[in-house]
Amino acid sequence: MAEITSAVDGKKLLDFCVRAFVKMGVQPEDARITADVLVAANLRGIDSHGVARLARYVNGLRDGVMVAQPDTKAIHETPTTVTIDAGAGLGQPVSYRAMKQAIEKAKAYGCGFATIRNSNHYGIAGYYAMMALEEGMIGMSTTNAAVLVVPTFGRDAVYGTNPIALAVPAGQERSFVMDMATSTVPRGKLEVYHRQEKPLPLGWATDEKGVPTADAGRVLDNFAKRAGGGLLPLGGAGEEMSGHKGYGMGLMVEILSAVVPGAAFLSGVYPKDEQGKPLPANLGHFFGAWRVDAFRPAEEFEADMDRFIRELKGGALAEGATRIYVHGEKEFEEAARRAETGIPLGPKVEASLKQIAADLGLEYDL
Amino acid sequence: MAEITSAVDGKKLLDFCVRAFVKMGVQPEDARITADVLVAANLRGIDSHGVARLARYVNGLRDGVMVAQPDTKAIHETPTTVTIDAGAGLGQPVSYRAMKQAIEKAKAYGCGFATIRNSNHYGIAGYYAMMALEEGMIGMSTTNAAVLVVPTFGRDAVYGTNPIALAVPAGQERSFVMDMATSTVPRGKLEVYHRQEKPLPLGWATDEKGVPTADAGRVLDNFAKRAGGGLLPLGGAGEEMSGHKGYGMGLMVEILSAVVPGAAFLSGVYPKDEQGKPLPANLGHFFGAWRVDAFRPAEEFEADMDRFIRELKGGALAEGATRIYVHGEKEFEEAARRAETGIPLGPKVEASLKQIAADLGLEYDL
Numbered sequence: 001m002a003e004i005t006s007a008v009d010g011k012k013l014l015d016f017c018v019r020a021f022v023k024m025g026v027q028p029e030d031a032r033i034t035a036d037v038l039v040a041a042n043l044r045g046i047d048s049h050g051v052a053r054l055a056r057y058v059n060g061l062r063d064g065v066m067v068a069q070p071d072t073k074a075i076h077e078t079p080t081t082v083t084i085d086a087g088a089g090l091g092q093p094v095s096y097r098a099m100k101q102a103i104e105k106a107k108a109y110g111c112g113f114a115t116i117r118n119s120n121h122y123g124i125a126g127y128y129a130m131m132a133l134e135e136g137m138i139g140m141s142t143t144n145a146a147v148l149v150v151p152t153f154g155r156d157a158v159y160g161t162n163p164i165a166l167a168v169p170a171g172q173e174r175s176f177v178m179d180m181a182t183s184t185v186p187r188g189k190l191e192v193y194h195r196q197e198k199p200l201p202l203g204w205a206t207d208e209k210g211v212p213t214a215d216a217g218r219v220l221d222n223f224a225k226r227a228g229g230g231l232l233p234l235g236g237a238g239e240e241m242s243g244h245k246g247y248g249m250g251l252m253v254e255i256l257s258a259v260v261p262g263a264a265f266l267s268g269v270y271p272k273d274e275q276g277k278p279l280p281a282n283l284g285h286f287f288g289a290w291r292v293d294a295f296r297p298a299e300e301f302e303a304d305m306d307r308f309i310r311e312l313k314g315g316a317l318a319e320g321a322t323r324i325y326v327h328g329e330k331e332f333e334e335a336a337r338r339a340e341t342g343i344p345l346g347p348k349v350e351a352s353l354k355q356i357a358a359d360l361g362l363e364y365d366l
Numbered sequence: 367m368a369e370i371t372s373a374v375d376g377k378k379l380l381d382f383c384v385r386a387f388v389k390m391g392v393q394p395e396d397a398r399i400t401a402d403v404l405v406a407a408n409l410r411g412i413d414s415h416g417v418a419r420l421a422r423y424v425n426g427l428r429d430g431v432m433v434a435q436p437d438t439k440a441i442h443e444t445p446t447t448v449t450i451d452a453g454a455g456l457g458q459p460v461s462y463r464a465m466k467q468a469i470e471k472a473k474a475y476g477c478g479f480a481t482i483r484n485s486n487h488y489g490i491a492g493y494y495a496m497m498a499l500e501e502g503m504i505g506m507s508t509t510n511a512a513v514l515v516v517p518t519f520g521r522d523a524v525y526g527t528n529p530i531a532l533a534v535p536a537g538q539e540r541s542f543v544m545d546m547a548t549s550t551v552p553r554g555k556l557e558v559y560h561r562q563e564k565p566l567p568l569g570w571a572t573d574e575k576g577v578p579t580a581d582a583g584r585v586l587d588n589f590a591k592r593a594g595g596g597l598l599p600l601g602g603a604g605e606e607m608s609g610h611k612g613y614g615m616g617l618m619v620e621i622l623s624a625v626v627p628g629a630a631f632l633s634g635v636y637p638k639d640e641q642g643k644p645l646p647a648n649l650g651h652f653f654g655a656w657r658v659d660a661f662r663p664a665e666e667f668e669a670d671m672d673r674f675i676r677e678l679k680g681g682a683l684a685e686g687a688t689r690i691y692v693h694g695e696k697e698f699e700e701a702a703r704r705a706e707t708g709i710p711l712g713p714k715v716e717a718s719l720k721q722i723a724a725d726l727g728l729e730y731d732l
Contacts, residue, residue, distance in 0.1 A: 078476035110444035210684025318576025
């Protein structure tokens with residue numbers, strides 16, 4: 001039986017999230033930025049990173065693991081780089097402003113980079129990379145994340161799904177927007193297979209001995225118990241399908257996002273105190289912007305990007321295939337659809353939002 | 367029966383290559399740089415990109431597809447970026463100097479980037495990324511390449527194995543050096559399986575209909591006939607194992623290396639004239655350098671990189687595994703071995719070098 005869902009208006013959903021954050025003591029502007037990143041994920045069809053996470057942020061703010069009004073400060077700066085301490089605040093406002101700084105530096109010098117330490121979950125990586133598009137620039141963003149992924153030949157998860165996003169402007173065509181975890185699949189996909197009682201394809205995850213498994217419930221159970229195993233890097237287990245390459249991409253993201261700014265990395269993220277109580281996550285992020293016309297005239301570049309995208313999409317299809325995609329297309333199309341028809345909320349997400357409204361004394365008007 | 371090989375001294379091999387390039391009209395300094403990139407690949411155990419390719423360069427120079435003394439010039443420059451036209455010369459000397467420029471820009475401004483158009487095969491991507499290590503910087507390099515890889519859901523190869531290299535300095539530990547093609551495997555691996563009459567794992571390559579195949583000979587035959595099919599992106603065919611992510615990484619490299627500098631991309635690389643005669647390849651490359659201390663004190667960063675590497679290597683092993691690697695380790699160890707015992711040349715490579723010596727009237731003293 002299909003889940004009954006209600007589709008809600010994006011603007012109303014944004015407004016609800018803003019009110020929730022403000023109620024938790026977040027400054028209105030920060031609340032608006034954070035809500036916008038969440039709703040943008042829903043609009044783009046990435047529901048795992050949308051308002052389904054609002055409860056986690058509210059809980060984090062309530063428990064003090066996330067600071068509502070953090071003391072955010074630049075701790076190191078050069079003409080083209082800046083490192084920011086996020087003061088354990090929400091990841092979104094500090095990331096939004098850091099990407100703005102990277103863009104300003106790119107305007108002045110050709111390219112700009114910003115890194116952040118002492119932060120929290122920042123939502124979809126693509127949001128920040130796409131901010132560069134508004135200026136006709138190439139944008140990039142990466143973040144480290146909760147420990148879920150095993151290294152090649154390793155038994156235990158030691159790093160996160162560590163996404164990388166790159167956004168590149170085109171002329172007539174839609175921008176190229178890649179936003180991908182460096183694991184084969186995210187944890188949420190295992191949860192879906194578990195609910196549907198489907199076996200996992202071998203190459204998605206390993207059991208507590210570090211051996212590929214089809215048993216989603218076992219992997220999720222092992223996560224809860226920290227019993228070993230986890231998600232596999234892109235390319236799967238071992239080296240036959242080049243899982244060491246996905247592992248390398250994951251480490252690249254961990255280095256840029258966390259070692260470069262001096263955030264926690266590997267087992268250090270999401271620390272707990274001696275009583276097992278969570279401490280601030282100390283996640284790290286990385287942002288970059290390159291001015292296209294720092295390399296050659298922008299019109300030439302954009303015309304070439306159009307040609308690039310058209311040639312890819314116009315290629316001959318593999319047997320049984322119906323369409324060749326360029327990265328970002330699916331999300332742009334979904335965003336256009338959802339702007340019309342609203343954002344579908346599953347019953348679980350709807351219930352969680354209603355609970356937040358009840359807990360915080362907010363009107364639920366979705 | 368194992369192939370009988372002779373192990374040759376790296377310095378002698380370098381000298382032989384220099385003499386070959388000089389004989390072909392290449393300036394001595396350019397010859398030395400190019401030879402060094404080739405021999406460095408052999409030392410690191412990446413024999414596919416070593417002196418096995420010398421004949422291709424000699425042929426390219428002889429046929430005029432590669433220009434021995436190119437007119438290389440910067441065509442666009444900002445404080446942090448430069449775009450260079452390589453004048454259809456060898457890829458290595460212009461890439462070496464471009465990476466030097468990126469490093470100089472990083473010294474002055476925090477980071478620096480160089481891109482190149484109108485170039486040729488530049489050898490191993492890691493060579494240039496590793497140049498940053500000598501300055502304590504993070505280095506990056508990417509290049510596009512001959513068309514061999516199919517897009518997700520596509521039938522025909524439209525882009526290359528498009529490698530990405532990232533080099534990051536540590537303190538006591540060896541540097542992190544990732545240097546990987548964004549296809550699951552390179553073409554050379556298919557050739558090895560074909561010689562050994564072994565079936566390919568499904569997920570490496572597709573047949574002329576775009577369907578995964580175990581038949582290496584068929585894929586290689588299709589390459590020769592341009593009959594369709596090709597290597598698969600990291601993650602394999604379709605989306606189940608997230609082949610679209612490897613495809614995205616390949617496109618990222620194609621954009622940075624070729625669309626950004628204005629080189630040929632997709633079907634435009636390795637063009638031919640109306641008679642089917644090869645024209646200059648017009649490949650593109652991308653180089654970047656970030657000063658570590660543009661983000662935080664270098665000693666802190668290096669100490670954290672040491673901790674990062676030790677924690678990874680010290681993790682629990684998956685059942686049946688013997689060691690967890692960090693990227694670059696295998697190559698550093700191989701380089702140390704080969705510096706002692708020499709570089710093993712297979713009989714085919716040895717024969718090709720002897721042929722070059724005979725053709726060019728060089729002493730063969732290896």
